[in-house]
Amino acid sequence: MAEAAAPVPDAFISVQKLNLGFGACKELADPAIDGDVLGIWLLTLVDHWDHDFERVVVLTSNSLLVVKYDFLSMTATRTNRVAFYTVFKMSTGVFAYPEKSLVPKSVRRQGNGVRIFFKKNQATVLQKFNPWTKEMPFVTFTSHVMAREASRFGERQDDVRLQVDPFYGRLVEAVRSCRARLLTDRRMAGVDSREESEESPSETLEVLEEPLNLDVYLGVSAAFHNTSHLGFLKNRGFINF
Numbered sequence: 001m002a003e004a005a006a007p008v009p010d011a012f013i014s015v016q017k018l019n020l021g022f023g024a025c026k027e028l029a030d031p032a033i034d035g036d037v038l039g040i041w042l043l044t045l046v047d048h049w050d051h052d053f054e055r056v057v058v059l060t061s062n063s064l065l066v067v068k069y070d071f072l073s074m075t076a077t078r079t080n081r082v083a084f085y086t087v088f089k090m091s092t093g094v095f096a097y098p099e100k101s102l103v104p105k106s107v108r109r110q111g112n113g114v115r116i117f118f119k120k121n122q123a124t125v126l127q128k129f130n131p132w133t134k135e136m137p138f139v140t141f142t143s144h145v146m147a148r149e150a151s152r153f154g155e156r157q158d159d160v161r162l163q164v165d166p167f168y169g170r171l172v173e174a175v176r177s178c179r180a181r182l183l184t185d186r187r188m189a190g191v192d193s194r195e196e197s198e199e200s201p202s203e204t205l206e207v208l209e210e211p212l213n214l215d216v217y218l219g220v221s222a223a224f225h226n227t228s229h230l231g232f233l234k235n236r237g238f239i240n241f
Contacts, residue, residue, distance in 0.1 A: 018042065018161075022056065024069070025065070029060050034062050038060060038061060040056065040057070041057045046095075047136075051231060057141065059174055063084055084175045086118040087205070088205060089117035089206040090171065091207075091209070092113070092165075093113070094113075110148075112143075112164060113140055114141045114164050115140045118138065119137030122137065123137055143165075146159070172207055
């Protein structure tokens with residue numbers, strides 16, 4: 001007698017809730033500011049302390065909306081906007097830890113990620129050592145846990161809406177197109193390319209393949225946070241968070 005296939009865990013998000021959530025997040029885009037919606041992904045945001053946080057990412061023709069969305073109550077609790085005219089560098093590559101890091105190799109982050117730089121000032125020492133700061137000059141993403149843990153989630157790993165690489169390809173296209181459009185508009189308006197305004201794109205745009213450095217030396221909080229999936233809202237039995 002053939003053995004029944006193991007059920008795919010649904011502790012995170014069902015396909016139905018994912019579709020409903022994406023529809024709600026799409027409505028957060030303001031056509032006057034963001035332009036057209038080009039795509040929506042559910043990814044993992046990696047903070048500067050190597051903590052995972054689930055985020056819905058809405059790609060538009062002018063900006064990127066990073067949405068903290070509660071798939072239990074089906075509500076958006078926070079939205080951050082990254083305007084493409086502020087982006088001056090985008091990188092993709094594997095995650096790298098300092099040479100003297102004590103983070104065990106068994107718990108170090110694997111796979112590719114994407115980092116978007118939108119502030120040219122470097123992170124200060126206070127920012128780097130503050131796990132709660134929201135002022136880092138970049139944002140980092142990797143694929144959602146349902147795409148990374150194939151043995152647990154089966155066919156969900158093939159959903160491109162959970163994968164960071166397809167997102168990155170579309171992101172690069174969108175940022176380049178937005179910059180070209182803005183520069184053309186400035187030339188048509190007779191604005192000197194050397195003159196800077198609040199919405200003028202940076203002079204150069206770097207698109208690189210390089211390691212994504214994580215300045216994590218102990219990683220105790222990250223190991224507990226990430227293995228417990230505390231950055232993901234999901235059904236945990238009698239308690240949901």
